[in-house]
Amino acid sequence: MARVQEIPVDAEAGVFTIVTHTSTYLVDLDEMTLLRAPGVGRADAHPETWEVSELRRDSQDIPLLGIRECKVGEPAQFWVRAVDDPDVRTWRITTPVVEIEKIG
Incomplete structure (x- = not known):
């Protein structure tokens, strides 16, 4: 790792x-x-107040089409496809990234 x-x-x-x-x-x-595992972040390390949003398919694998950006200190941007409709695509944009670890 x-x-x-x-x-x-x-x-x-x-x-x-x-x-x-x-x-x-x-x-x-x-x-x-x-x-995405919502509510399992590091907001305590930063003075800002961050609200945890509920998103469809939280805690489930969803098809990833690509990554536009994923860098420490910046919001990540993931291009994903809906599980139940292959014609529906959307961006998942995160709160700022605190840590990235390659595990495999």
Whole structure:
């Protein structure tokens, strides 16, 4: 396991945990999935007040189409597809990233 500062937008493999102010994400580039665990973040390390949003399919793997940005200190931007409708695509934009760890 290794901490990194960002996931390159052209990365094609690997499994990463991304901790934001309000949530933790599991990005699996091998399977192209994204999982969000809401409320498991690091807001206590920062003076800002962050509200935890409820999103569809929280705590479930959703199809990941790509990463626009995932860098410590910036909000991550994930391009995802709806589980139940392959024609529906949307962006998941996080609160600022606190930590990224490559776990696989």
